[in-house]
Amino acid sequence: MAAVGAGAAGLMASIWAARRCPGWTVLALDGAERLGAKILVAGGGRCNVTNAEVRAKDYWGGSRRVVQRVLAAWPVSETVAFFETLGVSLHAEEGGKLFPNTHRARTVLDALLRAAREAGVRLVTGCRVTGLERTAAGFVLTTGGGPVWARTVVLATGGLALPRSGSDGTGYRLAEALGHTLVPPTPALVPLVLGGEFHRPLAGVSHPVEVTVRAEGERPVTLGGSLLWTHFGVSGPVVLNASRHWLRAQLAGRAATVTTNLLPGERFETAEAAWQRRTAAQPRQSVQGALADLLPARVAEAVLTELRIDPRVPLAHLPRDGRRRLLNALLAWPLPVRGSRGYNYAEVTAGGIPLDEIDPATLQSRVCPGLFPVGEILDVDGRIGGFNFQWAWSSGYVAAEGVAAALD
Ligand SMILES: Cc1cc2nc3c(=O)[nH]c(=O)nc-3n(C[C@H](O)[C@H](O)[C@H](O)COP(=O)(O)OP(=O)(O)OC[C@H]3O[C@@H](n4cnc5c(N)ncnc54)[C@H](O)[C@@H]3O)c2cc1C
Secondary structure, rough: EEEEOOHHHHHHHHHHHHOOOOOOOEEOOOOOOOOOOOOOOHHHHHHEEEEOOOOOOHHOOOOOOHHHHHHHEEEEEEEHHHHHOOOEEEEEHHHEEEOOOOOOOOHHHHHHHHHHHOOOOEEEEOOOEEEEEEEHHHHHEEOOOOOEEEEOEOOOOOEEEEHHHOOOHHHHHHHHOOOOOOEEEEOOOOOOOOOOOOOOHHHOOOEEEEEEEEEEOOEEEEEEEEEEEOOEEEHHHHHHHHHHHHHHHOOOOOEEEEEEOOOOOHHHHHHHHHHHHHHHHHHOOOOOHHHHHOOOOHHHHHHHHHHHOOOOOEHHHHHHHHHHHHHHHHHHHEEEEEOOOOOHHEEEEEEOOOOHHHHOOOOOOOOOOOOOEOHHEEEEEOOOOHHHHHHHHHHHHHHHHHHHHHHO
């Protein structure tokens, strides 16, 4: 077996293929000189390996039924136990994110590389695969070091996110050449660039919000979490999660708007009732003072400036119209999205090889028998929180079992 790409998914598939097929040579070929660039940068250098609770609804893209099946075959409990046997204990943090106890991504990468070597995987670095051809006996891989023959191939080249790590989309071309189609890729988990000036003075401020993406002809998507204002626009977990919805709508030519509820959990009626209670209790409090209890002071100030509401006006003197205008604005503050920061800043790629071209039981290609696409190259993208690595571990494992069955 040859794995094309030795990132998270390729390493996982190689380790398990080598463990399951002791009589076979397992090669893991990677274009990068140093393996695991993404594992090392993940989670701010601490590697958010998985999440305490992973469900199919934590993913977007292709069929959730297929995602569910793959996750069920290698659930979080297996990931935790697997890393434990490699000497990497994990602990849970906010939002169920699981990190290594060492707080170092290097521990995760070293453990995987050690496991690969111990299982007998031949790791070949600096080896880009530029062609992949099906033959009667299997595959011929074109590499800078000459042709490589393999009975089965695990295609684990990732997508287009963070291209300097080695994911430049060659994998898509290899898959297309073997007959696969592609769900067109876009960046996902990526900061968004805003027009206008509103965001600029707020750079560095972060607070909890709800973000809603409304795309023409689709059900609105509302997500909650922390938003970070930046010099170019917005980032933070909720924006990263929402980004794929705006970008997919753009790709499909559907007009889309993005609004943010600056009072998360509130609806107009509840917010107005709370405002009226506050007005009755503290009629002389300024509007700015009242808002600063609900929002970071800089955001409150920027909102009032934008709406041309005098920040010093006492609550009791804010007319009904002004109150309603303010609350409506706070509950659906428009974010004038102009684009994203692109693949250089994206954590993953949405789109890829459609799941209906893959057998969900083994991840073997239905289009090209003997080929097993895994990880980010497939049309699956998870939300932030360890879900994308869990997809890499689960799909890598399932493909290894599929390879073992095919070589049996
Ligand atoms: C900054 C950042 C932070 C992230 N943090 C997290 C996190 O904390 N938790 C989480 O769950 N997810 C995180 N992710 C997402 C996660 O890293 C990916 O989902 C995961 O790495 C995908 O694994 P993969 O093996 O499919 O692809 P990749 O990790 O991209 O690996 C693909 C490998 O294939 C090689 N390759 C590509 N083309 C070829 C070719 N033609 N020939 C040979 N080799 C090739 C590349 O060099 C690379 O080593 C993060 C991503 C980024 C960019």
